[in-house]
Amino acid sequence: MDLDSELGALAVQEGLPTPLVWRLLRHPVARRRAARLRRDLTEEQMEEIIALGSAGSLADNRWVPASIKSRLAEHPEPEVRCAAAASATDEPPGLLARLADDPEPLVRSFLAMNEHLPTELMTRLAEDPDSIVRSWLPQHCRNAPQAVRRALFTDTEPSVRQAAIAHWFPPLDLLPALLADPLTRVGAARRSPPSPELARDPDPRVRGAVAAHPELPAALRDLLAEDPDVLVRNEIACRADTPPVLRERLAATLTTEDPAEAFLLSHRNHRCPSPDPAPPALTHEEAEALLARAGL
Structure with missing residues (x-):
């Protein structure tokens, strides 16, 4: 882990002494991480974060008090108002309505993400x-x-x-x-509902949608297994209810010279890797050593 990542991890460590948080706010990566995720920031620390130019990260933090969130919802930078719009509660009353009237369309779009809407x-x-x-x-x-x-x-x-x-x-x-x-x-x-008409649609994307339908009848599954489009056949091969013999036969046909189709085929069953485990909490001595190494 590089130094920025180590400082960012330390910035969100629970139970971190207040003096160490203050020192971390001097580092841009650590400051943004602390601003976005710490629950225990003091109002003085929040003011420092705003003064240092990380108001957008602070606006993302759901634990920021309503008084600060209301200020950030009127920030001159649209990206800060976007972050506030996505996470603010209606405190004080009327705050969300004000954001719905924001002149910047992107701010109103972010308001659509708000679970309190x-x-x-x-x-x-x-x-x-x-x-x-x-x-x-x-x-x-x-x-x-x-x-x-x-x-x-x-x-x-x-x-x-x-x-x-x-x-x-x-x-x-x-x-x-x-x-x-x-x-x-x-x-x-x-x-x-899957139908023969849709299964024979001239658009392969429509046929692919039918092939992936959870209620696909066996007769239409077998029809689409013979589809001329490789991506449609791949949808049938990926179905849990496709018989193993049919799946093996289809697998032998899932080749293409088209780079775009090859990419889609290779990612059809893609799964994101498991996130890296959280780094272990540092002792006070280890945290001091890290801050000293970073010149903080």
Whole structure:
């Protein structure tokens, strides 16, 4: 571990004496880590973090008191207001509504990530003039009311409809229109009961969506196992309910000269590596030695 990483790890160590925290705030990496993750920062330390230019990291910290968070929500730098918008509670009352009126669309987009967002503000963001703001709602607002969902499933902007179908199940009465729309047909195929029509769709992405459907009947599974598209066949090979004999036969056909297809095939079953274990807590003597090595 390099020196910056060691200092960053020390900056979030629990039970760290206050004098050591103060010294760590002089180091930019340690300061940002402490600002973002420490629960025990004093108001004086928070003021120092702001003065040293790490207000954005502090705005990420869910343990920052409402008085500080309210100040950060009015910070002149949009990235700081973005961080505050994503994590602030409505203290003082009306803070989230002020953020919903922020002139910077990205701030309003980050507000869509806020787990404290009330229904009335979801409704307001669903009517936001910027389509990027509207398209962020489906990804983050899993508890959005039906009125908000319907508004976004029928939005005039294709990217918003695509985001809605990617993250929410549509009302049944809207599904035919979403299937008929070329821009939402792939997403709608993932939400629709598998059918022979969809399994024979001219778009291989639609057929791939059917091949991955959890309720795929065996007859359609066998049909798609013969699909001319290698990525569709790969979806069938990856299914837990595909018979071993069929899976082995498909595996022999999963080759391509197309670099993009080869990349997708190699990552279809990709799993992120397990995170590295947290470094051991340093003793006071070890922490002093590390700070001395860093000139702090």
